[in-house]
Structures are given as structure tokens and as C-alpha cells.
Amino acid sequence: MNTPSEPRTKRLTLVLRQLWQSVFGVADVGLSSSGGVARKSANWVPIRSLSPRHKPRIARHLRALPAQDRYLRFGYAATDEQIDRYVAGLNFTRDEIFGVFNRRLELVAMAHLAYSVDPQWATCAEFGVSVSPHQRGKGLGAQLFGHAVMHARNQGVSLLFIHALSENVAMLKIARHAGAAVQRDGSESEAYLSLPQATLDSQLSGLVQEQMAELDYQLKMQANQFRQWLATVQEIRQGVRDARHTSRGP
Known part of the structure; x- marks a missing residue:
């Protein structure tokens, strides 16, 4: 029994x-x-929550985007100064910002899940994403979108909003694939995705993925520090060899 x-x-x-x-x-x-x-089987992508200390990396990632990518991400051809103002204004307390790092701890993709500041729309959030050109075709945008959906559900969001230019085919494809209703208005499009309530699965998934992404980040940091230390040791050894060779003379 x-x-x-x-x-x-x-x-x-x-x-x-x-x-x-x-x-x-x-x-x-x-x-x-x-x-x-x-x-x-599935391929896991470590997606880490970002904090104010990551602002320099966020700025470098966005500044490295070519003009067309900046246009698609922000809806206008953002200058470096406008990007800096956007990064400076990020609210890490209210919103959630996620990122994907490569093994050199360079931010290669990021997503911004912005929660509504209007109490009447407290269960709504907006999603924005950017991926470095050399990282395209790996599904990072879709992975970040799925990650944001999970976090939004766990925060009680019932409607996820995506505002994109109509020519941003990749973003709109991700939204449609997730079941979002897309409305086009000339050069701009809006996608709305209704989210189910949080479940035990989504809560546990969010917890485990966050912990594993943090572990992945720490391991990459240690590996990066080890490479820097190894490079320093090799430089010292080379200096010692050069000094010995010089002291021996011709």
C-alpha cells in the first residue's frame, strides 16, 4: 500500500x-x-544571472554588436553613448538580466527580462535579447528565451511581451515557435505569449540551472586564472633562459 x-x-x-x-x-x-x-539527450547551455558588477562586460558585449544588430536589438541605430546609458540604467533589483559566457569569460549573449512598473500590469514582462555575431546559429537566443520564460513563470508573470522590428525574423521565429501571437504593424511587430502558472518542475528547474550555471562560471574563472598564472610562469622561465644566454656571452 x-x-x-x-x-x-x-x-x-x-x-x-x-x-x-x-x-x-x-x-x-x-x-x-x-x-x-x-x-x-539535450545540450545544456549555462545561463547565469547577471549583477551590477557585470556592467562592464554587458557594455563590451553590446558595443561589439554591428550597426544592424544594434538596430534590431534596440529598434534604432544605438550609438556607444546610448548603449552606455542603457547599461547604466539597468535595474538589477527589479528586472532579471541573464548571460552566456564563453571559456574566456566574455559575454557572448544576454537577455533582459523587464518587469512592469505599473501595478495594473504587475503580471506582465518584456523580453529582449542579443547574441554576438560569431555565436549565431547555436540556438542561444532560443535558450535565453526559454530561460526567461521559466523565470517569468516562477515570478508569477502570466503574459510575456516581445517588441521587435518586423525584419527581426530570428526573434519573431523564436516567439512564434513558443506559441506567441504576433501582431504586425508596419515596420514593427509585437508578440504576446501567455504563460502557465509555475509548477514544481519549473521551480526546481530554475533552482538547479541557476546553481549549475554559477558552478560553470566559477570553473571558467578558475581555469582563466590558471591560464594567466601559467602564462606568467612561462614568461618568467623565458626571461631566465634569456638571462642565462646573455650571461654566457658569445
Whole structure:
């Protein structure tokens, strides 16, 4: 006879196993919808929450965007000065800003989940994203969108809003694929995505992914520090060799 806690325990075990698969990209055996055996694997992208100390990296990422990408991201051809003002005005307390770092701790993609400041629209949020040109085609925009949707759900958001230029095909494709209703008004388009309520799955997924992304960031930081230390050691060794060679003379 099952105790009342057993169904919850089994569900928690299933959720954790799914999270393990999504985080580590490990293929595992599970039941398909038809009751047969299916194998599942996924590629995990470490998406980290950003804080005010990341402002310099955010500015470098946005400043490195070419003119057309700046136009698509902001809706106008943003200058370096306008980008700096945008970064300076980021509200890390109210909003959520996420980023993807490469192994050199360079910010290669970021998303801004802006929550409404109007109490009448407290359950609404707006999404914006940018990806470095050399990182295109890897699905980072879609990954950041999915991450933002999960966080928005967990914060009680019921409607996610995306304002984009109609020529921003990539962003609108991501929104449509997620089930958003897209309305076009000339050169601009607006997408609306209704979000379901948060669940145990979404809450646990947000917690685990945040912790794993932080671990990934710390490991990259340590690896970067080790490379810098190794370069310093090699430079010192080279200096010693040169000094010995000079002291021996011709």
C-alpha cells in the first residue's frame, strides 16, 4: 500500500532525473508516450544571472554588436553613448538580466527580462535579447528565451511581451515557435505569449540551472586564472633562459 508521500516522492525523483538529463546532456532511458522505451539527450547551455558588477562586460558585449544588430536589438541605430546609458540604467533589483559566457569569460549573449512598473500590469514582462555575431546559429537566443520564460513563470508573470522590428525574423521565429501571437504593424511587430502558472518542475528547474550555471562560471574563472598564472610562469622561465644566454656571452 502506498503512503500519501510516495506519489510526491516518485514525481520529485522523475523531475530530478529530467533536470539531470537537461543539465548534463546525458542520454537516459525513459518511457515514451506510447509506453515504449525512448532515449533522450539535450545540450545544456549555462545561463547565469547577471549583477551590477557585470556592467562592464554587458557594455563590451553590446558595443561589439554591428550597426544592424544594434538596430534590431534596440529598434534604432544605438550609438556607444546610448548603449552606455542603457547599461547604466539597468535595474538589477527589479528586472532579471541573464548571460552566456564563453571559456574566456566574455559575454557572448544576454537577455533582459523587464518587469512592469505599473501595478495594473504587475503580471506582465518584456523580453529582449542579443547574441554576438560569431555565436549565431547555436540556438542561444532560443535558450535565453526559454530561460526567461521559466523565470517569468516562477515570478508569477502570466503574459510575456516581445517588441521587435518586423525584419527581426530570428526573434519573431523564436516567439512564434513558443506559441506567441504576433501582431504586425508596419515596420514593427509585437508578440504576446501567455504563460502557465509555475509548477514544481519549473521551480526546481530554475533552482538547479541557476546553481549549475554559477558552478560553470566559477570553473571558467578558475581555469582563466590558471591560464594567466601559467602564462606568467612561462614568461618568467623565458626571461631566465634569456638571462642565462646573455650571461654566457658569445
